Amino acid sequence: MAGKVIILSAPSGSGKSTIINAVMSTGRLNLRFSVSATNRVPRGAEKNGIDYHFLATEDFRNLVENDKFLEYEEVYPGRYYGTLKSEIKRISDEGADVIMDIDVNGALRVKEKLGSDALAVFILPPSIDELRNRLEARATDSAESIDARIERAKYEIAQADKFDITIVNDNLQQAIEETESAINAYLNADI
């Protein structure tokens, strides 16, 4: 049945986007990506409306005031990210299931709201050191931003056991397969 929500959460640099893209590109699952809104600036080759809806802080605030978000969080100081209700509706109207990449607090909030209509998946990096290596190799963040992301990652990893499933990304191909099969099992379960 369409209309289920797959919530993927992981520290920044855990390979989460790669896993989501790989799982979606097989075409075996009828998933559409929920494009979040944020007031941060685009990074690298990110495109407005594809990776995020990049908004001015004031526009983000207006959406909050008008109750347009299913959830939103200040993930980093002054940096807001939120799931628009309209994204979920757009995808359900297309007869597809939703996949979203959101932070741990947002993920747990959506899971609490949707219960068995959502599967909360946490992707764990092999270690904090490996996470730092990956963020440095990506070379899209300043040193301060990497430090902030590492601090945030420690907090997020401590919440992993509150998720329905945890997948360790120490081997990318294996993590992709495990994620796809967990989503597939959930979507095809008779619940």
Ligand code: 5GP
């Ligand atoms: P980044 O700046 O690396 O794209 O994302 C930073 C963090 O914000 C990631 O943990 C990502 O999952 C989270 N995030 C992205 N979109 C949303 C959203 O709509 N809601 C919440 N709560 N977090 C989000």
